[in-house]
Amino acid sequence: MSPSAPAPVDTRRPAAGPPATGLDRFFRISERGSSLPREIRGGLATFFAMAYIIVLNPIILGSATDKFGHHLQGGQLVTATVVTAAFTTLLMGVIGNVPIALAAGLGVNSVVALQLAPKMSWPDAMGMVVLAGLAIMLLVATGLRERVMSAVPLGLRKGIAIGIGLFILLVGLVDSGFVSRVPDAAHTTVPVQLGTDGHLHGWPVLVFVLGTLLTLGLVIRKVPGAILISIVAMTALALIVDATANVPAAGWGLTVPRWPGNPVSTPDFGLLGHFSLFGGFHDVGVLTGILFVFTVLLSCFFDAMGTILGVSDEAGLLDRKGDLPGMSRVLMVDGIATAAGGLSSSSANTCFAESTAGAGEGARTGLASIVTGLMFVLALFLTPLATMVPAQAATPALIAVGFLILAGSIREIDWSDHTIAVPAFLTMVMMPFTYSITNGIGIGFIAFCVLRAFAGRWREVPVALYAVSAVFAFYYLMPALGLV
DSSP: OOOOSOOOOOTTSOOOOOOOSHHHHHHTTTTTTOOHHHHHHHHHHHHHHHTTHHHHHHHHHHTOOOTTOOOOOHHHHHHHHHHHHHHHHHHIIIIIOSSOOEEEOTTHHHHIIIIIGGGSOHHHHHHHHHHHHHHHHHHHHTTHHHHHHHHSOHHHHHHHHHHHHHHHHHHHHHHHTSEEEOOGGGOOSOOEEETTTSSOOSHHHHHHHHHHHHHHHHHHTTOTTHHHHHHHHHHHHHHHHHHHSOOOHHHHTTOOOOOOSOOOOOOOOTTTTOOOSSHHHHHHOHHHHHHHHHHHHHHHHHHHHHHHHHHHHHTTOOOTTSOOTTHHHHHHHHHHHHHHHHHHTSOOEEEOTTHHHHHHHTOOSHHHHHHHHHHHHHHHHOHHHHTTSOHHHHTHHHHHHHHHHHHHHGGGSOTTOHHHHHHHHHHHHHHHHHTOHHHHHHHHHHHHHHHHHHTTOGGGSOHHHHHHHHHHHHHHHTTTTTOO
16 A cells, blocks of 8 residues: 655755656655655664663553552563564555654553553553544544544644643653752652752763763764764763763663663563453443543544654645645544554554654655554564664654754744634643643643634634544543543
């Protein structure tokens, strides 16, 4: 199935020459002003920026128990995480033809581990995830999901893109250890602090700082492969530092940059297919079960929406109206990814904001996703090598890309129209401040509808946005109504 939607015009790229090969024609590489080396670099940059999920997702799911006290086995979770990420990312490359990678979604995996599993068995919880994915696919097939996205005004879309940029910037700062959460024992309202105790110290943070400066310097000089060069260089530096400076393993976080004794691992496919589609309703009842499915659906639906718009904007794939040609295919793959995460017991998979690292490297087509997907395939057997890149070497890419997204979008918001400027502002700040893409979108949508109504311009708001805002309002009121 060859992507057939016409490529949008991007004035930021040089005019493309005629396609030279079948690969070029299939992915429209030259047509989008890209090249094979750029797509490969972009795919590699995205993989290294999100490879932490191979370690983090098994930790989140494996640390929880279901209603019956059962744990998911760590090795099986690693295999499930990698297999599903590889499958869905390759699918996005072939069908969606966009440089967007997918893996187990952060946030929704916590919902599965901390809200669903304690109320039912693990197979029942994963069945809820499958149902959410099927519901998303139904919304895509009926055109409702794309209609919602098309109803979002351009200024609010730019706010979503900027929010994504600020969100991934904060993710980079937190994952690198440059900022950290202030512990509850401190009894302060200040949520984060510099370093681990208000000061920067330790070799890992120095690696991050040097990596950030190197990345930004290379980007400013327009060096091809800037992000990937920085990741490779800082990984090499981290290996040297760890071998010579006696850095404690905890200082690096999840991924310690040490050459593994045995780089080859044997995958364990034991969790694949272990789900029960409707078993959870027997445990919690029909209404609570529907609400659980709704919670997973809402998170996946709008997290993906924000990420798709943010990455596509950074890659210059949006048309003059701010729409992505071929959006329905991209959304369908995302729905399949949600269901696939339940089928494999890796939790719902969704589009990763770290894909902006690849877009920042120059990726413009699904070939970059193919490269990222193949790297996940290799990681299935070489997980020790794939997880050797520390966060301090990969996260500088997120800092640079966060800036590039903000710089490219902030001027396109009409700041003189407060009915769009205020919702855009709330959207972009609530994403990092609540650590949730979905919350930023929901608050922005509600504010847009309310402010337009106050200004007497309620007829200018699409019906779809009123409906979605009502859904968000209900979602936020669920705890007060005693529904969760």
